[in-house]
Amino acid sequence: MGLSWKERVFMTLLGAATASGLTVLVLILVEATYVLLPAHIKFGIVFDAGSSHTSLFVYQWPANKEKDTGVVSQALACQIEAGALSSGAVSGPGISSYASDPALAGESLRGCLEEALALIPKTQHQETPTFLGATAGMRLLRQKNSSQARDILAAVSQVLSEFPVDFWGARILDGQDEGAFAWITINYVLGMLIKYSFGEWILPEEGTQVGALDLGGASTQISFVPRGPILDQSTQATFLLYGANYRIYTHSHLCFGRDQMLSRLLARLAQDSQAALVRHPCYHSGYRVTQSLAPLYESPCVHFTAPMNFTQSLVVEGTGNPGACVAAIRGLFNFSSCKGREDCAFNGVYQPPVHGQFYAFSNFYYTFHFLNLTARQSLSTINATIWEFCRRPWKLSQVEANYPGQERWLPNYCASGLYILTLLLEGYGFSEDTWPGVQFQKQAGGMDIGWTLGYMLNLTGMIPAEAPTEGRAQSYSTWMAGVVFVVLTLVTILGAAAVQLFWPQD
Known part of the structure; x- marks a missing residue:
């Protein structure tokens, strides 16, 4: 036997009230912050x-x-x-x-x-x-x-x-x-x-x-948290990030970036040569180029004066001699000013001893990436690879023809590779023991x-955060009040129907 119309009405109202009651229960359990609109970007x-x-x-x-x-x-x-x-x-x-x-x-x-x-x-x-x-x-x-x-x-x-x-x-x-x-x-x-x-x-x-190890075109920077106190306050930077305080050592060496290093190196060789022809040990044997001298001596990093027989151009001829190249590069540093000091890099600049992991990027990465040396190879392997590359002749398809699209920087990778080794080992003080802690990367975390x-x-940290606005909070409160009102109305109607259904009046 089917349900009477009163029973069907009652069951419908019961279902509506039950669903509404469950909705209210869920909304009460969920925090209001998750009901609000997503945070403003x-x-x-x-x-x-x-x-x-x-x-x-x-x-x-x-x-x-x-x-x-x-x-x-x-x-x-x-x-x-x-x-x-x-x-x-x-x-x-x-x-x-x-x-x-x-x-x-x-x-x-x-x-x-x-x-x-x-x-x-x-x-x-x-x-x-x-x-x-x-x-x-x-x-x-x-x-x-x-x-x-x-x-x-x-x-x-x-x-x-x-x-x-x-x-x-x-x-x-x-x-x-x-x-x-x-x-x-x-x-x-x-x-x-x-x-x-x-x-x-x-x-x-x-x-x-x-x-952090950065090698730009005109400067190089080193930044890290030292083990002990930072004795030279001019090299200290402090930050408050995510509620934590950080104190790091950081220093920038102007004129020791890759491009300025190359200019200083050539100017030094030209000064020693005092001739219109310069034999460059960091260029591959067989490489020859004629370049203008004016831009070279315009740089504030080049402290040499133009040779007495200064002309508008200079002929540079490579010899492919990595040993002589390292000696010329070392001449760009003043290592004697730090002799006997553990807390000194070069040119008399204070630096605590390095320790821990380092990320080397910018021209550190680009140079070693070209030389296929970013896979954390041993120091001996890296040194041997760079020396072997420097000794390759420019012609006879040994260098020039093997690297299409690299013409602009190709002659300088030998000097750049040996310079990086000199800077990191003799300048910043890395050793065979600490070298494995250096990673050469272009990106981190994508x-x-x-x-x-x-x-x-x-x-x-200087831009105010945005809390949920008053309008949003009022909308949330009004919406919740409306839902509660509807549910209470439905429950009242259901109760009245139940009274009429089961306790009819005479």
Whole structure:
């Protein structure tokens, strides 16, 4: 026998009330933070204006930060490639190369910035912090001609101020800042500052951080946490990140970047030769090139004067002698100033003894990657490989024909490889025992290694976090009150129906 219509109504109301009651129960059990809309994403833009090129990076992070520091990820990388501008000029070199026409320095940045703004929601353009940091190339130009450096920064600032962003300025970074921010970058992407584990963000164990080794075009930086106290306070950088304090040693050696090393080396050889023909031990035998001398002696890093018989050009001929090349490279350092001191690198610069793991990037990586030496080979294998490469003749398909597309830098890999060994071993004080702790990497954790991410992480500490807005909280409360009202109404109707069904009135 089927149910009567009263019983069917009752069962329907019972089901509705049960479902509504369960819904309320689930909502009560779930925290309100998970019911609110997802956290607002913030964006930041950083230009890395290096000595040889400029790159732009877009970073993003949730507004609800962790211990007052953003959990940042890279959203875009854009390198300013050489190409024709609307004026017919060529863009692409470092901004310091625009000393004769500063306006072009600013114009060269437009393409990448437009690409960045196409990625960022238009409603957030006005609140996106944008910063340009110039490194060693501009530090050298400031030494050489401070007014030209100011003009370039002014031109860059004028162009960037035209865009609808929160422009934080364009300035020349100190070498200490460049090294310290790179240290933050590496340790962050490796999970050495904060990491996600079992549903929460935690701080890693103290003392697990790695050191940073950067080799740019005009300078080189070393940054690490020493075992003991830092005795020279000018080499100390401190940070508060994710609620933890960090104290690191960092120093930048201006004029010891790869490009400036090559210029200083050639100038030294020309000085010793005092002739229009220079026999270069770091170039492969059979290699011969004629180059202008004027740019060589314009660098503030070159302290030699032009030879007495100075002409407009110099003929350079390779001899392929790695032993003589090492001797010439060692002449670029003042090692005697640190003799007998364990806390000294070279040129009298204070440095605590190195220890632990290090990441070597930029030109450290590019040089060793070309030589197939990034697989953590032994020091003896690396040394033998570089010497063997230096001894190869340039012609007869030994070098020139075997590396297509490498013509620009190919003659310099021998000098660069031997320079890296000299810098790391005799300069920074690595040994056969500590060498296995050095890794040559371009990226870490899938992100580019450099100072820009570290700068952005530090910057997030100055940008207020966004808690759920009052409007969102009110919407949540009103919505919950409405649900409760509907459920209570249904329960009341169900109770009335039950009374009518089972206790009918006479």
